[in-house]
Amino acid sequence: MSDTPYPDFGILLVDDEPDWLSSLSLTLESCAGISNIATCCDSRQVLALLDQGGLGLVLLDLTMPHLSGEELLEQIAERHPEIVTIVVSGLNQIETAVRCMRKGAFDYFVKTDDQDRMINGVLRAVRMQELQRDHREMASRLSSPEIRHPEAFAPIVTNDRAMRAVFAYVEAVANSPQPLLITGESGVGKELIARATHGLSNCRGKLVTVNVAGLDDTVFADTLFGHLRGAFTGADQPRRGMVEEAADGTLFLDEIGDLSIASQVKLLRLLQEGEYFPLGSDLPRRLKARIVVATHQDLAAREAAGTFRRDLFYRLRTHQVHLPPLRERRSDLPLLVEHFLAEAARALGKPRPIPPKGLVPLLSGYGFPGNVRELKAMIYDAVSQQQERTLSLEPFTRLVERSRAGLGPATPPPPRQNPFAGFEELPTFGDAAAFLVLEAMDRAGNNQTMAARLLGISQPALSKRLKQIKG
Numbered sequence: 134m135s136d137t138p139y140p141d142f143g144i145l146l147v148d149d150e151p152d153w154l155s156s157l158s159l160t161l162e163s164c165a166g167i168s169n170i171a172t173c174c175d176s177r178q179v180l181a182l183l184d185q186g187g188l189g190l191v192l193l194d195l196t197m198p199h200l201s202g203e204e205l206l207e208q209i210a211e212r213h214p215e216i217v218t219i220v221v222s223g224l225n226q227i228e229t230a231v232r233c234m235r236k237g238a239f240d241y242f243v244k245t246d247d248q249d250r251m252i253n254g255v256l257r258a259v260r261m262q263e264l265q266r267d268h269r270e271m272a273s274r275l276s277s278p279e280i281r282h283p284e285a286f287a288p289i290v291t292n293d294r295a296m297r298a299v300f301a302y303v304e305a306v307a308n309s310p311q312p313l314l315i316t317g318e319s320g321v322g323k324e325l326i327a328r329a330t331h332g333l334s335n336c337r338g339k340l341v342t343v344n345v346a347g348l349d350d351t352v353f354a355d356t357l358f359g360h361l362r363g364a365f366t367g368a369d370q371p372r373r374g375m376v377e378e379a380a381d382g383t384l385f386l387d388e389i390g391d392l393s394i395a396s397q398v399k400l401l402r403l404l405q406e407g408e409y410f411p412l413g414s415d416l417p418r419r420l421k422a423r424i425v426v427a428t429h430q431d432l433a434a435r436e437a438a439g440t441f442r443r444d445l446f447y448r449l450r451t452h453q454v455h456l457p458p459l460r461e462r463r464s465d466l467p468l469l470v471e472h473f474l475a476e477a478a479r480a481l482g483k484p485r486p487i488p489p490k491g492l493v494p495l496l497s498g499y500g501f502p503g504n505v506r507e508l509k510a511m512i513y514d515a516v517s518q519q520q521e522r523t524l525s526l527e528p529f530t531r532l533v534e535r536s537r538a539g540l541g542p543a544t545p546p547p548p549r550q551n552p553f554a555g556f557e558e559l560p561t562f563g564d565a566a567a568f569l570v571l572e573a574m575d576r577a578g579n580n581q582t583m584a585a586r587l588l589g590i591s592q593p594a595l596s597k598r599l600k601q602i603k604g
Contacts, residue, residue: 140263143187144189144255150194176200206236207236217262222243225243281304286300303454314452315428315453317455330383345386348392361411364411377418388427401448407419470493499533
């Protein structure tokens, strides 16, 4: 079981009846998993306790000697407006309840109320306080573009501005208990962002990754929640689910967009109620892990089509990052090429090859439907075939042309803008063609074969144009 107190801020129970405090503490811990609890029998000590910091929620009895609950409620609202207060009274008086709400109480309960109603009210207050703390943390982090923990993102090779904005956001929400949704095409590095999030979260537990694509509802429930002995035919031994394996850590659910509706309902309950039932059990267990999910699917489109539940969609969107595809961060290509060349050489036991001059220009004109993962595979394949110190361009050319002849990019490239739109005086056709040829030669490192491919013309045609320019 987890030893980490929940939530990460303290909850103070104030009542002059010690037996009631003990009973309420036990109820909150056993039924809601709330363990970060302090108690106080003397209302005169409450403000001093709040001044020490670390408390985020107060459950306050109204009828107490020395300092009444209503007086204390006013003082808490004045001196500690960031703290949420719930009033718990022995009397069901509408006028008193209304008065307390006007003085800043988050909710009002009667001690004889249904136990579940009070527990749900406390959990609502906890979640609201968590969201408010997340908002303050995000505002503080995002006010400065500086990445405070670049080491957490070291496995992600980039200098791209959009990616660095993602890093700043992830730093801001890493300690939030709310779910994080990571979207982006296959191969952009969603799992690396999940790992960075876990590393920044200060969670004592481990990162547990589950790819949920293709899991039917029964297998999904068994994988996540586990089962008791005898839960179904063949269940000879109990099995811990991945939710329990990830206690005090992070549970990363990849390809969440492929979940069936029935499995979506189970995931929604896990997120909303913070509890789950192992197969064959009638007793709920508390969620002790941070949930991070990822998908390459367009969840908004799936929700509109009725294949993804709206309530789950909005629950998952509490925190969300989108990773740009490689074709939108082409400036990273030289860095990635150098990184994967060194990595492939180490893995394959070869000397690090020298990249050919035309490699980056060739790759810059390609759409990379498989994104960074595809680039890595390309480089590993080329290095494995390496014979000379300088890497051959041929494996890359062959792979690019083979891919172009096949399915093409996973998504269409963005529409091209007219490069002459901002010109006050337009060049002649001859001048424009000459500029284009010279730019292609520059990008191709003066390799005519490569420049011709970039322009979509034959090498003899390019040679003829070059002679015309020089002549």
